[in-house]
Amino acid sequence: xxxxxxxxxxxxxxxxxxxxxxxxxxxxxxxxxxxxxxxxxxxxxxxxxxxxxxxxxxxxxxxxxxxxxxxxxxxxxxxxxxxxxxxxxxxxxxxxxxxxxxxxxxxxxxxxxxxxxxxxxxxxxxxxxxxxxxxxxxxxxxxxxxxxxxxxxxxxxxxxxxxxxxxxxxxxxxxxxxxxxxxxxxxxxxxxxxxxxxxxxxxxxxxxxxxxxxxxxxxxxxxxxxxxxxxxxxxxxxxxxxxxxxxxxxxxxxxxxxxxxxxxxxxxxxxxxxxxxxxxxxxxxxxxxxxxxxxxxxxxxxxxxxxxxxxxxxxxxxxxxxxxxxxxxxxxxxxxxxxxxxxxxxxxxxxxxxxxxxxxxxxxxxxxxxxxxxxxxxxxxxxxxxxxxxxxxxxxxxxxxxxxxxxxxxxxxxxxxxxxxxxxxxxxxxxxxxxx
Amino acid sequence: xxxxxxxxxxxxxxxxxxxxxxxxxxxxxxxxxxxxxxxxxxxxxxxxxxxxxxxxxxxxxxxxxxxxxxxxxxxxxxxxxxxxxxxxxxxxxxxxxxxxxxxx
Numbered sequence: 001x002x003x004x005x006x007x008x009x010x011x012x013x014x015x016x017x018x019x020x021x022x023x024x025x026x027x028x029x030x031x032x033x034x035x036x037x038x039x040x041x042x043x044x045x046x047x048x049x050x051x052x053x054x055x056x057x058x059x060x061x062x063x064x065x066x067x068x069x070x071x072x073x074x075x076x077x078x079x080x081x082x083x084x085x086x087x088x089x090x091x092x093x094x095x096x097x098x099x100x101x102x103x104x105x106x107x108x109x110x111x112x113x114x115x116x117x118x119x120x121x122x123x124x125x126x127x128x129x130x131x132x133x134x135x136x137x138x139x140x141x142x143x144x145x146x147x148x149x150x151x152x153x154x155x156x157x158x159x160x161x162x163x164x165x166x167x168x169x170x171x172x173x174x175x176x177x178x179x180x181x182x183x184x185x186x187x188x189x190x191x192x193x194x195x196x197x198x199x200x201x202x203x204x205x206x207x208x209x210x211x212x213x214x215x216x217x218x219x220x221x222x223x224x225x226x227x228x229x230x231x232x233x234x235x236x237x238x239x240x241x242x243x244x245x246x247x248x249x250x251x252x253x254x255x256x257x258x259x260x261x262x263x264x265x266x267x268x269x270x271x272x273x274x275x276x277x278x279x280x281x282x283x284x285x286x287x288x289x290x291x292x293x294x295x296x297x298x299x300x301x302x303x304x305x306x307x308x309x310x311x312x313x314x315x316x317x318x319x320x321x322x323x324x325x326x327x328x329x330x331x332x333x334x335x336x337x338x339x340x341x342x343x344x345x346x347x348x349x350x351x352x353x354x355x356x357x358x359x360x361x362x363x364x365x366x367x368x369x370x371x372x373x374x375x376x377x378x379x380x381x382x383x384x385x386x387x388x389x390x391x392x393x394x395x396x397x398x399x400x401x402x403x404x405x406x407x408x409x410x411x412x413x414x415x416x417x418x419x420x421x422x423x424x425x426x427x428x429x430x431x432x433x434x435x436x
Numbered sequence: 437x438x439x440x441x442x443x444x445x446x447x448x449x450x451x452x453x454x455x456x457x458x459x460x461x462x463x464x465x466x467x468x469x470x471x472x473x474x475x476x477x478x479x480x481x482x483x484x485x486x487x488x489x490x491x492x493x494x495x496x497x498x499x500x501x502x503x504x505x506x507x508x509x510x511x512x513x514x515x516x517x518x519x520x521x522x523x524x525x526x527x528x529x530x531x532x533x534x535x536x537x538x539x540x
Contacts, residue, residue: 037528037531039462039536042540043535043536043537045540046537046540107538107540108540109539128532129531130532131529148531166512167510169528180515180516180518182516182517185516187487187489187511189489190540192539237539244487244516245517248481248487249483251483251486252486253486276450277458278458278459278537278539278540279456279458280509281490281513282509282540283511283513283516
């Protein structure tokens with residue numbers, strides 16, 4: 001008979017969602033075990049640019065005095081490119097470089113371990129190097145714990161919170177997530193490149209401790225997706241995010257697209273002399289609101305990437321903050337359900353109501369149509385070149401030929417890229433409806 | 437954006453083996469992913485071969501697939517793009533094993 005241990009709650013996965021859930025429960029005085037399959041929290045995790053801080057204010061007051069930070073992001077750029085052109089919209093502010101800080105770059109091995117440490121300080125029990133291999137159910141089918149690969153030991157509790165990431169086998173086993181829906185996912189591949197801090201400061205026009213995050217459109221050939229480049233203390237991270245069905249259909253190798261981006265004339269000078277420190281790959285649940293699973297079942301809550309909480313809405317790309325927000329809310333909802341002695345799906349329903357009332361589901365609901373627009377054929381394949389050509393036309397001095405008007409230049413650039421003015425107006429309106 | 441000519445890429449010098457050598461893999465004794473070569477033989481797309489970021493799937497001369505589990509990112513791309521039911525059995529490596537990202 002395998003060992004069985006009893007808790008008030010079991011949290012699977014010590015990423016930002018799981019550690020936040022365990023922290024909320026431990027603070028409420030609940031016995032909670034936090035199960036992590038890696039040797040330390042963050043060891044299986046990869047992200048793409050910025051951890052935004054506001055969600056931490058209530059959870060860890062003055063978090064910026066202790067969080068493992070690489071650089072505080074004071075510059076945020078959006079870049080559109082073709083093979084030989086690029087247009088950047090670049091914003092910099094002092095405000096983001098001082099407390100309470102808008103966002104930071106970090107290493108997940110350090111950040112996730114720090115947040116898990118908050119949970120254990122509050123009384124949660126962290127068990128690493130342990131896989132939750134499946135849910136334990138009672139006779140009526142409700143979840144009452146998880147099995148682990150530690151000699152088959154079971155961890156039992158009235159409520160299990162699945163924060164087991166994008167591949168969430170707990171949510172799949174419960175029938176809440178499709179087994180394999182490629183169209184809901186993108187593949188992120190990333191290279192961390194060592195670069196001396198002095199070179200980073202000069203090339204990215206920042207001071208020590210200040211950082212830059214650049215999101216890039218038009219760098220992934222025929223595969224819908226995008227690129228990113230951001231600064232760490234003594235390295236930069238660069239990568240691409242790729243639609244899975246298109247990646248499979250085109251047969252292009254992921255690392256080739258990273259090599260393309262690194263070789264781009266606007267990017268290569270930023271990276272000159274750098275050396276590869278670590279290569280990484282991870283899936284991202286990018287489908288948004290309409291692809292989210294039900295977030296509660298009898299004895300089970302789902303948070304973070306397991307619940308498809310990553311926001312991939314073009315100009316806004318956020319994930320870690322959504323994991324923290326959803327995880328903490330799940331922990332609090334579990335505590336309320338435990339207090340009411342009702343951990344059924346109805347007893348746990350306050351979780352979703354809480355998320356609807358704050359940014360987590362409010363932002364997702366508002367931007368539910370954004371992922372489809374951002375990954376659409378025109379936005380991906382035509383607009384970067386159209387916009388670059390339009391700007392090139394505006395700033396190329398054609399003396400003695402007089403300057404053409406803006407409308408004529410727009411019409412010409414649109415026609416060159418196979419876009420009608422009607423389509424351009426329609427997409428503009430669609431964008432305004434989604435983002436406005 | 438189209439591919440720039442290979443000669444213009446200063447990073448083409450990095451071999452795939454060198455790229456993978458930057459990653460910390462704590463290889464477990466158990467293969468956490470297995471492929472059913474019989475199912476793979478009837479697959480015409482073999483999307484796993486090109487899409488796997490760790491390049492772990494190799495087509496064999498008899499039309500099957502050979503899989504190496506040791507340097508796996510555990511990302512899930514292979515089973516997501518696989519369109520042959522039952523071809524891939526995918527689990528996590530045993531606790532404490534597999535990929536360990538230090539700079540993710």
